[in-house]
Every structure is written in C-alpha cells, then in structure tokens.
Amino acid sequence: MIRAYSRASPSQALALFAQMHFKAVLPDHFTFPFVLKACAGLERGLEVVSLVVKHGLDSDLFVLNSMIHVFGSCGMVDVALKVFDEMSERDLVSWASMIGCFVNNGLFEEGLELFREMQVSTGLRPDEVTMVNVISAVSGVGALELGRWVHSFVRRSNLDVTVSMGTALINMYSRCGEIDEAVKVFDEMPLRNVLTWSSMIDGLAVHGRSKEALMKFCKMKECGLRPDYVTFVAVLVACSHGGLLEDGLQVFESMRCQYGVEPGFEHYGCVVDLLGRAGKLVEAYEFIERMPIKPNSIIWRTLLGACVNYNNLELAKLVKEKISLIDPSHDGDYVLLSNAYGIANKWIEKAGVRRTMREKMIDKKPGCSAIEMDQIIHEFVAGDDSHPQHEEIKQVLYFIIERLCLVGYVPDTTNVFFDIEEEEKEKNLRYHSEKMAIAFAFLFDNGGRRIRIMKNLRICRDCHHFMKLVSEVFKRQIIIRDRSRFHHFSGGACSCGDYW
Secondary structure (H helix, E strand, O other), X not given: OHHHHHHHOHHHHHHHHHHHHHOOOOOOOOHHHHHHXXXXXXXXXXXXXXXXXXXXXOOOHHHHHHHHHHHHHOOOHHHHHHHHHOOOOOOHHHHHHHHHXXXXXXXXXXXXXXXXXHHHHOOOOOOHHHHHHHHHHHHHHOOXXXXXXXXXXXXXXXXXXXXXXXXXXXXXXXHOOOHHHHHHHHHHOOOOOHHHHHHHHHHHHHOOOHHHHHHHHHHHHHXXXXXXXXXXXXXXXXXXXHOOHXXXXXXXXXXXXXXXXOOOHHXXXXXXXXXXXXXXXXXXXXXXXXXXXXXXXXXXXXXXXXXXXXXXXXXXXXXXXXXXXXXXXXHHHHHHHHHHHHHOOOHHHHHHHHHHHHHOOOXXXXXXXXXXXXXXXXXXXXXXOOOOOHHHHHHHHHHHHHHHHHOOOOXXXXXXXXXXXXXXXXXXXXXXXXXXXXXXHHXXXXXXXXXXXXXXXXXXXHHXXXXXXXXXXXXXXXXXXXXXXXEEEEOOEEOOOOOO
C-alpha cells in the first residue's frame, strides 16, 4: 500500500507508514525505499533516514539508493555523494540516482563526469532514467557536440525514445541552439504529452520562431490536449519575443476564462514584457498595479529594462524605487538605471549610481561567455586575460574589428557603465566576453562551422551590432544564447529582428 501511494499521494504513504509504526509492525528493506521516495524533498525525509540507521538497514543497496535520492532532493549533494562513495556495491540505480542528484541541483558537469566514470569503470548499460538525466545535463551546459554523441549513444543502445526521452532531447537540442533538430525529434515521436508540446513551443519561442510556436499551440489543442501552467508560459514568451501583442493578450485572457488556469508570476511577467517591448510602458505600469498578487522584483525589473530601451528616464526612476523596496541589492537594477542615465548623458547621476553601489558593496556581475570546441568548454570573462591563448585571441579580435571598421562599424558606447573618455569606453567594449569567444572561434576554426556561444547576461547593443556585421563580412553563422533567448546571426541580420 505504501508503494502504491508513494507516487500518487506521498502524504497518504507517510500516513500509512505512521500507522504501521503505531501497530508495531517493523519496517524492512522493502519498506524504506518507498517511504523515502514518498518524502523526497521534505524535511521528514531526514527523519526517515534516521529510522533507517536505527533499524540497521543503512547498508542495504536498495535503501542506500533511496537515501541518495532523498538527500539530493533536499539539496544535500555532499551527503548524497558521501553515501555513494561509501557504498560497498553499486548497481545501475545507484549511478543513476547520483547522476540525477547532480543534475537536479544544477551540477551538470559533475553529472556528466560521473556518467563518463560509469562508462569506463563498470559494465553497466545505461537505461532510460540514466540517459534522461545525462541529456538534461547536456542541456544545462549547452554542449551540442556532446549532445549529438549522447543521442547517437541512445540509438546505438537501442533504447526506445519514450515520451520522457523525446522531451529531454527536444529541450537539449533547443538549449544547445539546434532548434531544427529539436523539431525533427518532435516530429518523429509516436507519442507526445503536454510537457512535450510545451517544450517544443518554448524552444521555438526562444529561437525567435514565434508564429511557428503559436501554430504548435493550436495543433496541441486540436489533438485534445489541455494546455497547463507551463504551456501558457511558453506561448506568452513566444508572443513577447515575436512582438505579437494582441495574440499574447488574448492568450493571457483565455487562461482563466477558458482553461481555468490561474496566472502566476511568470505569466504576469510575460505580459509586462510583452507590453514593455511594444513600448506601452504606461500600460505595463498600470497592469502591474492592478495585479491581484503582489508583484515581485523580477516583474518590476522587466519593466525597468523596457524603460531603459525606450529612454523613459522618469518612469525608470520610479520603477527602480519600487524594486528597492523588495530587492535593494540586485546589481542588475543599478546597471539598468545607470544605462538610462548614460543614454541621457546624465553623467553626474550615473556617477551617483556607481557611488551607491560602492557604499552598499554591490558588485556588477561580470559578463561570461562559453564556447564548445571538440567537446571542451572554453570560458571567457569580460576583460579577463587568464586564457592560455589570450594574446593570440586579442590579435585576432583586433583584426576582426579593423575589418568591421572598414564597413562602418562604430562602437556603441551608450551602455558602458563608467563615465570615462570615449576611447576608453571603446576599449572597454572591445573585451566583452562574447567578442573574445568569437575571436577564439576564428583562431580555432577558420572554416564554415557555425559558431555557438552561451552568455550569462543579456547581449548589449554594441555586441549585437558587432555580431551582425561579423556574420555579413566573414560569411559566418553565429548563434548566441543569452540570458533570455537565442540570437541567430546570418548575412548581417538577427533572428530577433532587433527586437530583444
């Protein structure tokens, strides 16, 4: 009975376990794995672990596997790893549980490294659960070459592409910048659930293919599937990135009226973004003020970014005050307000923002870009010279900039954070992390391969313009995944249509 309830109703499973204890029926190594499964992610899971030790079952393989899962669900990765390392024997579930523990806690590279270790040191054949976790890890690091190898491994292992596996592959290809491969996986799947459709819609949305995303949404409904909370987030993101204002507002209104889905922070945030990108700043502000739930800092921050894009300094200051009441220490808000002052050439006010940051000991998060070459991830930080080929990369970057200047490239210094001379600003822009990554790609490969870069922050105006020119002058296709979307640069244009 506990096993039956452990997935469908964890609270009922725990209630049954309590009754069992009350009736003095001793649990054994069959009982605890299902009890531990029921309380994964709950504080009570740690209480059950202490009972496992008390009953002397902390050396049983099945129980230990469940303990790894519980510790991972509680974010106690170090404890889970200690249990794994001290196991006298391990089966496939042990390895899969530990890999899943790493992946679910955002430690993607550690998860992939453990998978490699399993491949080398054991004769175990990975199953669906293991491979879904591995595919999710690849999605996290955005390593396309490795992702293709993993997909090929799935085929060679004759593993069925189940709904879970297919959905994971769609996410992986989408997050690695290969949206056409994601569409191919989707089209070849014999069965799809709501999450599969939602993942495909989201993938198309973040790659700037908004109308295709809306078509998929319509087809999903035609198939008789009912959109859920996650689906509506994906559809609203598509409308926002594509500038489909009326469509987005209609979708938002249909959530509660037609489908009984109560909008959450993500949905309200998408509508604010939708209005903000369209330049309807006052409407966005009034929409936030009318929200039935108290807006969080992310929603206000979305509007702040729109205010900066449309040079509305007065509203930007008002919105920044709203954010300061909720989250006064976020570096991004100060940077956005500083950018607003910079665009308006208000250098005294801009210096005041910097002074406030120093007084509050708030540091600006540095831009970081990563690029994969032959399954090795190379990272670059703005202004950092720690890469072993730094001097060569700088020389290549100088060459690229000189070529671009011949066709009219002029650095856009409006977003430079510091009040410094124009020449110094241009030097500051020159070493942005994505430009360093581009130079490294040219140094490494002068051929026709697509260049794929992952960036932790939103790409700035200058780098966006720079990438368009590189794609045109050097005939290279560039894909950049920034904090919010993918930018596909080709022939001097970007998939976002300069609407980001």
